Amino acid sequence: MPYYWCEFCNRDFTTENGLRNHTSAKHPYCDDCYEQFSTTSEYNDHCNIYHSEEEEDSEEEEDSEEEEWPSCSFCGRAFNSDRGVQQHVAAVHACSYCNALVRDVRRHEVEEHLTCVDCQRTFGRPNDLGKHRASGVHSARNVVCPFCHVRFRLPSAVAQHLENGKCPCKPNMTRQDVKDFFRDQERRHNLEGAVLVPRITDGRSAGSAVPQRATAASWNGFAYACCVCNRGFQGLSQLNAHLITHESRDWRCFRCRRTYNLLSALVQHWEQSACGSHANPATKLVGRQRMLGYPAHG
Ligand SMILES: [Zn+2]
Ligand SMILES: [Zn+2]
Ligand SMILES: [Zn+2]
Ligand SMILES: [Zn+2]
Ligand SMILES: [Zn+2]
Ligand SMILES: [Zn+2]
Ligand SMILES: [Zn+2]
Ligand SMILES: [Zn+2]
Structure with a gap:
């Protein structure tokens, strides 16, 4: 099953290297502007506009008798009027955050305003922008649901x-089913405790008493009531979101031993912290070839 996918041309690759080679050959990246282009010709156009003073100068040279076309002092592009230059400068060289005029606005925004070029969010500290970029929010959709094969970024x-x-192929899957699945995987691979807190089985099964999905039967005449704490909600979806808070914190990070009530929260923890960049028994279970294609760290 291919796990790597080129966002530009939809091709599948079985290895990360394959995708990387393909991308660098077919979809050039401009190191100055932090921008990737879907075709070589788009990239060439881009370079002609932003990164080629000399070429444009030499073209003008041909009819150099009247070389007095006004031109942009940042990129050298020539216009037939001063107004044309002004419009170009305002459109291409003005920073929308501080109004500074610079040659390369994208670069200025990244370096001076810590702006993510993809989502235009700005960050308080360089570290935060770095974490945001490393989190994979803007990476290709390389992770595949093992059941419906829909692709996800993370x-x-x-x-x-x-x-x-939400998986159309496992519509009845519950949080408890996910836990049971991983308990079973742990047992099979002799990795008890890798992702779930070991269960103390003193006779009775410690199965979760938390209902996994509330139904219309929760309506008590006034509200949809939580059967654990009795709190009432006006909507069934609010009650269902609330039920998650009663879920026991059975998921545990192998490294730092923090616990989580959801697998997705644990995996998010790995995506956002150093714990995720270390190989550990959990990655064997939740690894690329396993359930969730985790982790993607190189
Ligand atoms: Zn491609
Ligand atoms: Zn560029
Ligand atoms: Zn210019
Ligand atoms: Zn600025
Ligand atoms: Zn972003
Ligand atoms: Zn699915
Ligand atoms: Zn409750
Ligand atoms: Zn951890």
């Missing part, structure tokens, strides 16, 4: 897709 999104019962 392993935690696949976990959410399953835990929320």
Whole structure:
């Protein structure tokens, strides 16, 4: 099953290297502007506009008798009027955050305003922007749901897709089913405790008492009531979201031993912290060839 996917031309690749080679050959990246182009000709156009003063100068040279076309002092592009230059400068060289005029606005925004070029969010500290970029929110949709084969950018999104019962091929899957599945995987691979807190089985099964999905039967005449704490909600979906808070924190990070009530929360923790960049027994279970294609760290 291919796990790597080129966002530009929809081709599948079986290895990360295959995708990387393909991308660098077919979809050039401009190091100056942090921008990737879907075709070589788009990239060439881009370079002609933004990165080629000399070429444009030499073209003008041909009819150099009247070389007095006004031109942009940042990129050298020539216009037939000063107004044309002004419009170009305002459109291409003005920073929307501080109004500074610069040659390369994208670069200025990244370096001076810590702006993510993809979502235009700005960050308070360089570290935060770095984390945001590393989190994979803008990476290709390389993670595949093992059941419906829909692609996701992040392993935690696949976990959410399953835990929320949103997979069309596993519509009845519950949070408890996900736990049971992984308990079973742990047992089979002799990795008890890798992703779930070991269960103390003193006779009775400690199965979750938390209902996995509330139905219309929760209506008590006034509200949809939580059968654990009796709190009332006006909507069934609010009650269902609330039920998650009663879910026991059975998921545990092997490294830092923090616990989580959802697999997706644990996987998110790996995506956003150093714990995720270390190989550990959990990655054997939740690894690329396993359930969630995690982790993707190189
Ligand atoms: Zn491609
Ligand atoms: Zn560029
Ligand atoms: Zn210009
Ligand atoms: Zn600025
Ligand atoms: Zn972003
Ligand atoms: Zn699915
Ligand atoms: Zn409750
Ligand atoms: Zn951890």
